[in-house]
Amino acid sequence: MLRVVQFGLGPIGQACARLVLQRSDLQLVGALDLHPDRVGRDIGDVLGQDASGVTVRDDASEALAELKPDVVLHTTISFLPAIEEQLMTCIEAGAHVVSSSEELFWPFARDEAFSRRIDEAARARGVAVVGTGVNPGFVMDLLPVVLSGVCASVDRVDVSRSVDAGRRRGPLQKKVGAGLTESEFRAKEEAGGFGHIGMIESARALAAGMGWNDAEFSETFGPHMAMTAHTTEHATVEPGQVAGIHQTAEVRTGGVLRATLTLTMAVGAKDEDRVSIAGDPPMEVVVEGGTFGDTATVAAVVNSVPRVAASRPGLRTMLDLPAAAVSPLA
Amino acid sequence: MLRVVQFGLGPIGQACARLVLQRSDLQLVGALDLHPDRVGRDIGDVLGQDASGVTVRDDASEALAELKPDVVLHTTISFLPAIEEQLMTCIEAGAHVVSSSEELFWPFARDEAFSRRIDEAARARGVAVVGTGVNPGFVMDLLPVVLSGVCASVDRVDVSRSVDAGRRRGPLQKKVGAGLTESEFRAKEEAGGFGHIGMIESARALAAGMGWNDAEFSETFGPHMAMTAHTTEHATVEPGQVAGIHQTAEVRTGGVLRATLTLTMAVGAKDEDRVSIAGDPPMEVVVEGGTFGDTATVAAVVNSVPRVAASRPGLRTMLDLPAAAVSPLA
Structure with missing residues (x-):
């Protein structure tokens, strides 16, 4: 005990x-x-x-x-x-x-x-x-590293995590900016108001686990815009408004893209995690319905x-x- | 080095x-x-x-x-x-x-x-x-244990591995009995001629990883019969002949079924691994196209x-x- x-x-x-x-x-x-x-x-x-x-x-x-x-x-x-x-x-x-x-x-x-x-x-x-945790800590780092344990070689790893913020607690919808206009989103982004923390940590752990010792890292962050209307318990999102965030990290070695990490947390997004390893053998692994973060x-x-x-x-x-x-x- | x-x-x-x-x-x-x-x-x-x-x-x-x-x-x-x-x-x-x-x-x-x-x-x-290895060593044991690392509770784990023996090297097709009649298959089984080795080892490792200390184990083994004709480079299988093997292991605690491991290695079978964890949160993970064993x-x-x-x-x-x-x- x-x-x-x-x-x-x-x-x-x-x-x-x-x-x-x-x-x-x-x-x-x-x-x-x-x-x-x-x-x-x-x-x-x-x-x-x-x-x-x-x-x-x-x-x-x-x-x-x-x-x-x-x-x-x-x-x-x-x-x-x-x-x-x-x-x-x-x-x-x-x-x-x-x-x-x-x-x-x-x-x-x-x-x-x-x-x-x-x-x-x-x-x-x-x-x-x-x-x-789950992200960082599992979906974008530990899981692909464990999966690569059965690969004789790894050319590239693509990990995506897509979370339907509409099915999650209210604070998450606010955290991802659901219902904002794009300019409101960008103003809040400027102020350091949001964005998922730990993306670059996942990318660095993934690179270390793959043995990419000379890796270089870059990140992007922006709004994921709603194409259709979504109404949830906590928010209403109209077409053309922000549905959530879209965040990526990229890993390069010697200028070559070796890994992409893509996170979409948005009202109406599909709940799914996916790890694609281009290698020998290739591995295509899907967490159907995603890994429920909370x-x-x-x-x-x-x-x-x-x-x-x-x-x-x-x-x-x-x-x-x-x-x-x-x-x-x- | x-x-x-x-x-x-x-x-x-x-x-x-x-x-x-x-x-x-x-x-x-x-x-x-x-x-x-x-x-x-x-x-x-x-x-x-x-x-x-x-x-x-x-x-x-x-x-x-x-x-x-x-x-x-x-x-x-x-x-x-x-x-x-x-x-x-x-x-x-x-x-x-x-x-x-x-x-x-x-x-x-x-x-x-x-x-x-x-x-x-x-x-x-x-x-x-x-x-x-991959089985035992990965699909039916390490992978579900790693996935359960993000589950607060696990009621039951179902793992299946399905391998299309028709797409693999010739010895594997012979190993799984492709093209035999059911009685030839049973005679060869009696003689200890085949069956995947390591299924019970996977089940025991899975149970240990889940903390099921009082687990009980059982196994089944039998032919997977062909419903349609399959012709491969190495074998021809007619409907009603053996297409391959179907092997299971079950894990119980206190008489309750907690895990099933199912292996199908047969000509014409789908190439796919799947781990289903009934728990909080549930996890449904698919290796699309399977983990290429060799x-x-x-x-x-x-x-x-x-x-x-x-x-x-x-x-x-x-x-x-x-x-x-x-x-x-x-």
Whole structure:
């Protein structure tokens, strides 16, 4: 039974805590959050279920020193500078960390100094730190790398993820700009208002997994325009308005295009993930109906707990965790 | 550059040697085989390509002691009793082993004593031993386990692999009984003449990866009858004759069916692999056109070399090797 503390109680963190409470191999021993509406309450109460005896606290350092968790589930902020102190607090408490921070999934190129500091601290304390999720963490990086394991050669990889934002929670539709005009979309884009985080992290992980050591990366971002009207519970989109986002990353080696990653999150888009590997043998793999992101991200984080606890210390990645924590001879 | 010896020069072994010679990160330093037509010849000559300076030898123990390979690619025999001495010879020489032996992919239940002997010897010598391939090794075990990594819960897993034997090499059509009558097929089955090896190994690995510790396993095997006539380069199958094999494995926990594995290898069958996970979220994944077995098995073996060389010592499995041997901070 691994002792788990949930760090961050936004929607993903709450869903993680709920799943941990359901798992017989994990014990939720603590919860951390800064929101005054949550601090001091029983986590069960925050989750709208039975009291669990675990009180939400805001004193991370003291709480972790007292609770001595095996693993912290870290679901606070996407960006590296904002999470370094939080991660260090967990590491100093001797806890492994599984994080949903998109940038932590592959932080090496974005901030090598950060990566070395986390890696060294984690090694010194004998704990592992890993970032995971469904995107980044699965569809555009881990899955194509696993599939390429049966390819003798890989010329090119094309990954697409298409998500019907109309069938998802309201915040996602707002996040992708559904119902905006193109100029409103571009103004919001200028202001740094949206865009999926972690695309370049997926591209870099994919390239590393393929052994493309001299790879170059580029990204595009823009609106996906509605051709027909769509009405959902949360938004109405007219033809000519923005239905959502269309985002790509490209990977080149020696000037040659080796991989494309394409993400469409839009009202009315098809729910489907697809990985096409041009190689020997070629692989054409479809996730019919797509990988349902909300649940899958939470599952990816919680399922990683036993694997991270059994991992070598340091800043690790989903590419070097085992597929399952299984010891048939134990 | 990892030093590799190819142990066994049947069709799969020859293809492995050919791929190793193409890889810039691997160096073929030796080849072992017992066939008098091959021993003493240059491996390039055996492969029908340029001489490589590597001579095929039949003295495994002496050759490995001299050549000191990092990794041995072992592609001799499917069955555990026949390979124990070969594996021990590799281990004693201090070489990691990647094997295409189907039974070695998950040997723990079939022969626990064998597994403990190999594990202990490998740990003592600081080397890793792993069995891999496409089936077992990928489609029915590793792939569903990786896909379940984004599922919060898994009720049931159904995996099917359908292979059009008419599009494959002649020996496969003979192996699946294409063109036999049903009684000829049953007579050959009685004699232990055919059937895919490794189905139960896949089922056991899948169950372990899912955490179904109390699972029970059953298998069926029979002919897949032709409904229409099929003519291929190697065989003619009339309606009512055997087109190939149909093999299943079932996994139950507490009497409840949790997984089915279905293999159809028959002339005229559709080329497709499919993994259906009933869970939260559900996952419906199709390998369109299937995973081309001949090439994929060879790729799985050779691609595992760097990952096995970086693995913890002992008898390992594809479920606990990393997806890729990547060290972003190295």
